[in-house]
Amino acid sequence: MQVYLVGGAVRDRLLGLPDADRDYVVVGSTPEEMLSLGYQQVGHDFPVFLHPQTKEEYALARTERKSGHGYKGFICDFSPDTTLEEDLMRRDLTINAIAQDDHGNLIDPYHGLDDLKERILRHVSPAFVEDPLRVLRVARFAARFNHLGFKVAPETLALMKQISASGELRALTPERVWTEMQKALCTPNPEIFIDLLHYVGALGEVLPEIEKLSGVPGPKRWHPEIDTLVHTLMTVHRLSQESENPVARFAMLCHDLGKGLTPPSNWPHHKDHNVLGLKPLEELCKRLKVPNEYYDFAKIVVFYHSFIHHLYRGGAEGVVMLLNHLDAWRRPERIKPWILCCKCDFLGRKGFESRPFPRADYLYEMFVICQTVSPKEFVAQGLKGTAIRDAIFQRRVELVQTFMQTLPQSELDDSANSMPPADSVCD
Numbered sequence: 006m007q008v009y010l011v012g013g014a015v016r017d018r019l020l021g022l023p024d025a026d027r028d029y030v031v032v033g034s035t036p037e038e039m040l041s042l043g044y045q046q047v048g049h050d051f052p053v054f055l056h057p058q059t060k061e062e063y064a065l066a067r068t069e070r071k072s073g074h075g076y077k078g079f080i081c082d083f084s085p086d087t088t089l090e091e092d093l094m095r096r097d098l099t100i101n102a103i104a105q106d107d108h109g110n111l112i113d114p115y116h117g118l119d120d121l122k123e124r125i126l127r128h129v130s131p132a133f134v135e136d137p138l139r140v141l142r143v144a145r146f147a148a149r150f151n152h153l154g155f156k157v158a159p160e161t162l163a164l165m166k167q168i169s170a171s172g173e174l175r176a177l178t179p180e181r182v183w184t185e186m187q188k189a190l191c192t193p194n195p196e197i198f199i200d201l202l203h204y205v206g207a208l209g210e211v212l213p214e215i216e217k218l219s220g221v222p223g224p225k226r227w228h229p230e231i232d233t234l235v236h237t238l239m240t241v242h243r244l245s246q247e248s249e250n251p252v253a254r255f256a257m258l259c260h261d262l263g264k265g266l267t268p269p270s271n272w273p274h275h276k277d278h279n280v281l282g283l284k285p286l287e288e289l290c291k292r293l294k295v296p297n298e299y300y301d302f303a304k305i306v307v308f309y310h311s312f313i314h315h316l317y318r319g320g321a322e323g324v325v326m327l328l329n330h331l332d333a334w335r336r337p338e339r340i341k342p343w344i345l346c347c348k349c350d351f352l353g354r355k356g357f358e359s360r361p362f363p364r365a366d367y368l369y370e371m372f373v374i375c376q377t378v379s380p381k382e383f384v385a386q387g388l389k390g391t392a393i394r395d396a397i398f399q400r401r402v403e404l405v406q407t408f409m410q411t412l413p414q415s416e417l418d419d420s421a422n423s424m425p426p427a428d429s430v431c432d
Contacts, residue, residue, distance in 0.1 A: 006034040008063070009089060009104040009112065016100050019121055020153065029063045030092050030104065033085050036065070051081045066092040069132075090114045097139045098146065098161075099127050126150070127158040137173035140165045140207050141185040148189050148198040162205060169206035182211050183293040190251035190258075196238040199258065203234065214285040215258065217265030222273040230355035231273075233264045240353030244346065253342040255299045256306035259286050260350060263307070282307040302339060305331055306346045313347040316364055317417050321406035324371055325398060333372060340372050363416060371408055375401040 009032070013025030031039070036052045044054035044063060052065045066087040089112060093102040099117035106112065115129050126146055133139055143165060147157055157165075168174065189198035199215060202208040209216040218234040230236050237258060244257045263282030267275045286307050290300040312327055319326065333340050348365040352358055383396045409417070 006038065007032045007089075007106070009106055011093070011104045012096070012101050015103045015105050015111070016117075016121070019103070019118070020150075027061050029061065030066050030089065031063050032066045032087065032089050032092070034065060035085055036083075039063070039065070052083055067095070068092070069095045069135075094130055095132065096129055097133065097136070097142055099129055102129050124150075124154040124156065125158050126155055126161060128161045128164060131164075133161070134164050134168055134171075137168050137171075137177055138181060138185070140168050140174065140202070140205065141177075141182065141211070144198045144201040144205075144207075145185055145189045145192065147201050148192040148194045148196075151192075151194040151197045157201065165205040165207070169210065174207055174210040177211065179293045183295060186212075186293070187251065190254045191249070193245065194242065195245055195251075195254050195258075196241040199241070200238055212289070214262050214265065214289045217285075218261060221264050221267075223264070223275070224273045228273075228354055229357075233261055236354060237261055239355070240346075240349045243353045243358070244349040247349070248342065248345055250342055252299050252302050253306075253346055255295075256303040256342075257346050257349060259289070259303045260306050260310050260346065262286055262289075279308045279311055302342070305339070305343060309343070310347050310350050313344070313364060313368060314351070316368060317409065321402045321409055324368070324405050324409075325375065325401045328372060328375060328401075329398075334376075337372075337376065341369060344369055367408075367412060367416070371405050374404045374408060378404070 009030050010027060011030045012028045014027045017023065017025045031054075036046065039052070039054045040046065043057035045057070046052060046054050047062075051067055054063045055061070056063060065083045066089060068082045068087055068091050089104055093104060093112075093114060096102040099115045099120045101117070102113075102115045103117040104112040111118070120127050126143055128139075128143075143157060143161065147155065186198070189195050192198070199208065199212070202211065203216065203219060208219075215234070215237070218237055219232065221233040222228075222231050223233055223236060225231060228236055230239065237260070240260065241254060241257050244254055248254070259282070261275075261278065261282065262285040263278030263280065264275045265285065266281045267278055283304065286300070286303055289295070290303070309327070309331065316324060316327075328334075328340070331340060331343060344365050348362050351362050352360065378397050378400045380393050380397060383393045386396075388396055
């Protein structure tokens with residue numbers, strides 16, 4: 006029985022990154038021997054065991070052969086005669102097929118060390134095409150390691166396109182798609198995940214609502230990048246530079262879904278795209294079983310993201326009404342990320358990247374000022390019920406009005422000229 010550290014822990018240590026979860030492969034053993042040594046079996050499809058003390062995962066070396074459709078269509082063999090090299094061959098990428106023995110020696114039969122050095126994501130063997138989940142995994146690794154200069158090998162891209170064209174992606178369960186997507190949203194460059202899936206023809210299979218944005222034009226004056234999918238990826242990139250919040254990143258990815266439903270006869274304009282975007286957002290979230298936290302925040306970004314561009318059109322009353330619609334007083338933690346999404350929607354355009362957008366800071370200051378209003382003051386005056394609500398609203402309007410008087414006139418005038426007319430108004 007020989008034990009080797011494998012996968013992400015070896016890879017990340019070699020890259021100088023914080024260690025990933027430590028996984029081990031066991032060569033020359035059987036389930037009976039593992040159990041006799043005190044390991045606890047947790048795998049049902051194949052023997053995986055938890056160490057008696059550390060609770061780290063130990064899997065018996067195995068080989069796989071395709072037996073059906075999808076990522077579950079495999080027959081696994083766990084013979085104690087299975088070699089380490091045979092086990093490593095079934096892995097997706099060469100950089101994930103490096104093992105380390107208990108003396109610290111590296112075993113690298115598929116040249117993963119060379120690919121780490123050259124910053125290449127390359128498949129281990131032609132069997133790569135047998136597992137459609139690998140398309141999403143490679144896209145996720147590309148998003149995770151993009152900042153280190155990693156690129157996908159051309160021959161691996163070709164296999165990803167082959168899988169996408171085969172229809173095998175339809176065998177992926179919604180849960181697996183969301184798991185990979187959620188992990189990608191936590192990487193330094195989640196936009197690379199989407200862009201790569203689009204490039205290899207997989208995006209339409211796993212995220213059709215987002216793929217529909219490709220080729221949809223926006224007005225050149227406001228969207229010099231023209232293509233709505235390009236704009237979406239630019240906004241996600243911008244947001245990811247300022248926030249690690251995966252919930253906000255997901256909302257940013259979905260903010261213009263409605264533009265995929267506007268009739269081509271209306272292009273390049275997209276009237277009511279905020280309203281239209283709610284349906285594809287709901288369909289996406291239901292299909293992938295997206296957590297409510299993501300869905301609820303995405304809804305306010307989809308519907309209200311354009312309103313900040315015309316923040317002063319309704320005066321101080323309009324600002325307070327917008328904050329009411331955002332449920333700012335019960336959910337104050339959502340306001341800063343919502344404002345950030347709006348800011349990144351503006352800056353995520355070709356040529357807009359360096360433009361000032363002070364409105365984001367001004368709106369947050371107005372929100373903070375409004376938070377100082379307390380119902381206790383009005384209760385003490387003898388007001389009750391809706392009279393308290395109305396008094397709070399009026400006091401907030403007065404505070405915002407006073408604040409707006411301190412703003413430069415160029416800021417107030419710019420709201421009518423910075424973007425096209427809003428699609429909806431708060432009423």
